[in-house]
Amino acid sequence: MFDGYIGHILDGAVITLEVAFLSLLVATGLGLLGAALRLSHNRWLSRLSAWYCITIRGIPDLVLMLLFFYGGQILANQALEKLGLGERFAFDQFISGVATLGFIYGAYLSETFRGAILAVPRGQAEAGQAYGMNKYQVFFGIVLPQMIRLALPGYTNNWLVMTKASALVSVIGLQDMMYRAKEAGSATREPFTYLLLAGAVYLAITSVSLLLVKWAEKRYSVGVRLGEVS
Amino acid sequence: MKKLALIGLSALLGLSPAAFAETPKELRVGLEAAYEPFTYKTADGQLTGFDVDIANALCEELQVKCTFVEQDWKGIIPALNAKKYDAIISSMSITEERKKAVDFTEKYYNTPARLVARADAGLDGSPTGLKGKKIGVLKASTHEKYAQKAYAPAGATVVPYESTQQVYLDMVAGRVDATVADSVEVSVGFLKKPEGQGFAFVGGPLQDEAIFGQGAGIAVRKGDTALRDRLNAAIQAIRANGKYQAIQDKYFDFDVYGG
Numbered sequence: 001m002f003d004g005y006i007g008h009i010l011d012g013a014v015i016t017l018e019v020a021f022l023s024l025l026v027a028t029g030l031g032l033l034g035a036a037l038r039l040s041h042n043r044w045l046s047r048l049s050a051w052y053c054i055t056i057r058g059i060p061d062l063v064l065m066l067l068f069f070y071g072g073q074i075l076a077n078q079a080l081e082k083l084g085l086g087e088r089f090a091f092d093q094f095i096s097g098v099a100t101l102g103f104i105y106g107a108y109l110s111e112t113f114r115g116a117i118l119a120v121p122r123g124q125a126e127a128g129q130a131y132g133m134n135k136y137q138v139f140f141g142i143v144l145p146q147m148i149r150l151a152l153p154g155y156t157n158n159w160l161v162m163t164k165a166s167a168l169v170s171v172i173g174l175q176d177m178m179y180r181a182k183e184a185g186s187a188t189r190e191p192f193t194y195l196l197l198a199g200a201v202y203l204a205i206t207s208v209s210l211l212l213v214k215w216a217e218k219r220y221s222v223g224v225r226l227g228e229v230s
Numbered sequence: 231m232k233k234l235a236l237i238g239l240s241a242l243l244g245l246s247p248a249a250f251a252e253t254p255k256e257l258r259v260g261l262e263a264a265y266e267p268f269t270y271k272t273a274d275g276q277l278t279g280f281d282v283d284i285a286n287a288l289c290e291e292l293q294v295k296c297t298f299v300e301q302d303w304k305g306i307i308p309a310l311n312a313k314k315y316d317a318i319i320s321s322m323s324i325t326e327e328r329k330k331a332v333d334f335t336e337k338y339y340n341t342p343a344r345l346v347a348r349a350d351a352g353l354d355g356s357p358t359g360l361k362g363k364k365i366g367v368l369k370a371s372t373h374e375k376y377a378q379k380a381y382a383p384a385g386a387t388v389v390p391y392e393s394t395q396q397v398y399l400d401m402v403a404g405r406v407d408a409t410v411a412d413s414v415e416v417s418v419g420f421l422k423k424p425e426g427q428g429f430a431f432v433g434g435p436l437q438d439e440a441i442f443g444q445g446a447g448i449a450v451r452k453g454d455t456a457l458r459d460r461l462n463a464a465i466q467a468i469r470a471n472g473k474y475q476a477i478q479d480k481y482f483d484f485d486v487y488g489g
Contacts, residue, residue, distance in 0.1 A: 004273035011275075070308035077313055090314070173301045173309065183271045186264040189419070 026102025031109025340445025340488030342435030355433015366406035
């Protein structure tokens with residue numbers, strides 16, 4: 001079974017995991033930044049973040065992936081040619097893929113985080129201020145630990161969707177698991193064998209991450225009695 | 231600081247014409263490894279197939295180094311235009327639609343459509359011989375069009391199917407007598423398989439450019455006529471010196487170049 005292509009596909013699974021995990025880091029950073037800007041009192045920063053969420057969430061992932069990688073490259077080539085520099089700058093597939101996925105899912109996460117921050121009772125932050133904590137101490141010491149519990153379900157959803165959406169990087173030529181499953185399927189003329197294999201590996205990745213989330217939910221629910229309103 | 235940047239810039243400007251005047255030492259070839267036996271990967275990840283061998287032969291002819299860049303089919307033209315590579319050698323059919331986005335060389339192969347039937351059915355491929363016979367074809371394909379045009383007027387019944395696999399199954403079951411299909415597809419997908427035993431090509435390649443198109447060509451960026459002309463010359467050269475024939479014999483037992 002699998003005609004020896006299994007190693008080829010598992011190598012792709014490593015790339016899929018790398019892309020998904022690094023994209024999650026980028027998305028988490030952008031999500032926190034987006035939520036903070038959205039909730040800031042500066043009207044322009046708040047609008048900037050709102051626009052980020054609206055446009056990115058409103059455009060299909062595939063379109064953004066193609067736009068950034070090919071459109072971006074064509075623009076860069078034209079700009080460099082105008083300057084007479086030739087083609088000295090090639091977009092890297094891995095970095096482009098991670099950046100695009102991170103950028104897209106950052107928009108979704110910023111809404112998840114915004115909701116979670118708003119759900120932490122204001123009195124908590126006010127109490128921190130009353131103790132003389134500054135803005136950052138209040139956010140990282142008081143609000144963040146409490147919002148993690150509230151953000152986890154939405155965060156998990158985004159992670160699961162993003163892991164599967166990472167298959168999009170095959171469009172820009174990155175040889176992730178889906179790309180390789182397609183190759184193996186067409187070389188052996190048994191497409192479903194390899195699609196099922198890829199599906200099983202995706203399921204394994206998501207199942208393991210759900211176990212981790214379960215642990216995290218327990219950890220961040222310390223001191224919370226379930227069934228109580230906030 | 232500004233002065234320094236200007237000096238740097240002019241140095242680069244001074245260098246670039248020299249770089250352009252030289253003929254490139256490398257040909258970057260884009261392809262999608264998902265079309266066995268033309269372009270595919272072996273289990274250890276090696277690129278192989280008819281297209282790959284042809285590309286290598288062309289590079290040898292042009293005395294450049296072939297660098298292969300793998301690319302998903304959906305992005306294969308955008309990546310060419312973004313200069314990720316210089317030519318697409320990936321069994322791309324020459325169509326009017328694609329000619330709007332890229333320039334094509336002459337075809338480097340054109341696998342003909344052929345008629346397939348039971349070897350002992352006594353058919354010779356002539357339309358009159360198919361009178362009263364049933365011909366199974368893929369629905370909405372060029373092959374259906376051809377069967378309608380060439381065989382239906384002679385009294386054959388054309389039966390369209392959702393997939394070529396279903397056509398083959400009904401050929402084995404005896405519900406249809408013959409099929410018109412792409413020679414490579416039917417050879418790999420049916421004739422060489424156990425269930426295809428007793429079946430064979432009947433008559434010669436079917437020719438009708440209005441229906442079957444012009445075959446597969448090499449795509450280059452629009453306006454890259456220098457590369458296109460060099461590739462055209464190289465295709466003619468490997469046709470003439472026997473390298474093409476050697477590669478064809480490695481994969482197929484019939485003529486894939488077409489008339």
